[in-house]
Amino acid sequence: MSQSHLPRVGFIGAGRLARCLALAFSRAGYPVTAVASRTPASAARLAAQIPGCAGYDAPQQVVDAADVVFLAVPDDSIGTTAHTLRFEPREVSAKALVHCSGASPVELLAPARSQGAAIGGFHPLYLFGGEAADLERIAGCSVTIEADGALKDTLTALAVALRCHPLSIPPGGRMLYHASAHYAASFALCSLAECVALWRTLGFAEDDALRALLPMLAGTIETARDKGLPNALAGPVSRGDTGVVQKQLALLEGLGGDHAALYGLMSRRAVALAQRRVTPPAAIGDIAEVVEESLSRSLNQAAAGASVK
Template structure:
């Protein structure tokens, strides 16, 4: 595969390096940022090319820009008459469907989306963890996408284009909102007198233990704590003491925990005592 990169950010640079290692040919890169190109060239010695040079020379074109720029790139390629029949245009957005590249109905290109389900802090970090990363694959040539992901050392998952926003929302909940939950827990520890820097350090092993349980036993078995036990009095105590700004968040999470708790007990052939279940639902607003 001869490929080109438009947008020399972390993802584009890491993809170029890994695909080259897998035996594919990187023809070059096009980027507006001189600093991004200098960083790119520090990892892979390829020329910066104008679109007129890059696009006709490749059979796969990766658009690894910010989401809002992706359709603008496609429009620019059309405006410059840089549309190569049969070429595959690929973007790496988690929230946008591959069809965002099809800015005209009759474009003779095939569109594909490959989204790495991972948070990359730097190019170095991306190169360390790209192998083993799960990818959402969606578009007109999903088999090619699956092959590319495997060449990257990744694990492909085909997703529905019509529901891709929900896929991305799930990724945001699992990654970004995990940091938000940690912040909420640190706030509560601080209210209890533990300095914030100590609070995070003390919470991380607990969070890592939960992640380990998720990996080891999965859902819903990894759920522990007062709602899993059906301890309504503990939940009431929490709600009595919580700062008002956190109450509704706690209740929403608690209702989801109660769903998991019911599933966990069902697998074990058990159920919550009716009085206990009603009390928990009443406390949590369910």
């Protein structure tokens, strides 16, 4: 498709996500025509890096200058911003308002739809660092799209232009999708933090612990990519080492706090993964029983502690 037939793209918001997407769309040949931000200097800086792009103070100026307007603002500002925008009746057939949140419903953009504009969601499943490297690293990631008709086709083409994989999500599914994605992002960091905290009791400094753990995590991810989740599982559950699992749970119960509960819950998930193998460990039933017994004790202990407080 020639550039003259590509939609003009604009951004309301000039943060990390907007900077990456705007620059990437421009590199892919899309005309990125307008950027607005609460901080005019931020909009001006981003616009200066994109040929034919203007930086504006007011979000409405982006609507007037673009066909597909991306709302790259905090979730709490999506609905309020959408209520301030006006779409000219003679232009609405070619206009769309799209937010970039993973959690917020597309219905927050209903004021634009009521004026005849198309609405949708476009959420890159990527942690933006705000660096130039984002432009290359985003390739290969997935973009979750919620839209209908022509807008869905347009957003899918934009995702492909980023060299990303488009995913479709049904209406009403964004909160569950976003909550569960934390397990592959923030909660992976929380797992590392739990390990660092436990290793600190053995005298390991955090830097030394991370130096040891991060290559193991990277190898786990690569193995999962190559072999799938059940076959990437390692450790005592995957080997059927009932005695090791039992001793580790008892040790963590003795530490107090929620260490044993967290370990038990994650071990429950590990048992489920091991059971998905073509040949599960022979002792997997015994391990499951040990895990559930420990969980019963640790969760009851946590509940009792909470009631005392």
